Amino acid sequence: MNWKDWQIKKLTLGDPGFPRNLTKIKNPPKQIYFRGNFEERVLDKSIAIVGSRQVTAYGREVIDHFVSLFVTDGVTTISGFMYGVDTQVHKKTVEFGGVTIAIFGCGVNICYPVENNNLYTEILEKGGAVISEYPPDSKPQLWKYPQRNRLVAGLASLGVLVIEAGEKSGSLITADFARRQGKKVFAVPGPVTSKVSSGTNTLLKKRRAILVTDPSDILRTKTVRGKSKIPNDLSDIETKIYKALEFEPLSTDEIALAISGSVVEVSKNVSVMALRGYITEALGKFHLVRS
Incomplete structure (x- = not known):
């Protein structure tokens, strides 16, 4: 295949122009292939939006609401091009x-x-891009998609937004990658009777995602959090605790759930962080001490 005929470009890890966000993740791609506009500035303000392949009328309405306001605010959307939420x-x-x-x-x-052939063309015509770590002519295979999800999470500067996801949805893999990468995970609550919202509701129940009902929740969170610089002398677990407290005060049990740690480990570390003046406790919940 002649790449030039398709106008396919390649960037190798370490090349000028290779996305900075991807250099920071564990197991970054050694190379990426792309068509379209893939300049760094397009990623400066970007959000990954993922969800079920069986999107409902409720999910479509939520997508319309969030995407319309993200576009108005100049936010680039990132997704996986599959059926359902991605396509929408x-x-x-x-x-x-x-x-x-x-x-x-x-x-x-x-x-x-x-079925997305026309959409593929429209994405490129409107200044977007299609990218992959797999060389041209690589066939779609099931094992590639969970691996692909780390790039979906890694590219987004604002974090990952989950809209409708079942208990075994691949979107939860993307959310997990985002947490491991230190990215924010947001989720829109869904009907308790809906199977395609069971995963998102569980994320919220276990405090592994921030509940949002409007794009302003995400944009405002970034603005507020951006003023709180994470101290550079924290240990790995202290950094996780600090990030967990950036959005809201949490109890020891809630912090342990948020960072997937043990209560004993969290209790020991919050005590040290409180003594050092990074956090304070009130009414059973820990708060950040913002400078």
Whole structure:
């Protein structure tokens, strides 16, 4: 295959122009292949939006609401180009005149699913991009998609937003990658009777995601948090605790849930952090001491 005919470009890890966000993740791709506009400035203000492949009418309404306001605010959307939420995110971003990036689990010259052929073209025409770590002509295979999800999370500067996800949804893998990468995870609550919202509701119940009902919740959170610089003398677990407390005060048990740690380990470390003046306790919950 002639790459030039497809206008496919390649960036290798370490090259000028290789996305900074991807250099910071564990197991970064050795190379990425892309078509379209993949300049760093497009990623400066970006959000990954993921969810179920069986998107409901409720999910579509939520996507319309969030994407329209993200586009108005100049936010680039990132998703995985698959059925359901992914497709709706890309489609609505294009319709509202925004820029969207699709991350493939196959070569960028293969449109999969094939039903998205027109959408593929529209993404490029509207200033977006399609990217993959897999070389051109690489076939879509199931094992590639969970691996692909680390790039979906890694590219986004604002974090990952989960809209409708079942208990075994691949979107939860993306959310887990985001947490490991130190990215924020947001989730929109769904009906308690909906199977495609059971995963998102569980994320919220276990405090592994921040509950949001409007894009301003995400944009405002970034603004507020951006003023709170994480001290550079914290241990790994202290850093996790600090990040968990950035959004709201939490009890010891809640912190342990948020960082997937033990209560004993958290109790020991919050005591040390309180003595050092980084956090304070009131009414059973720990608060950040912001400088």
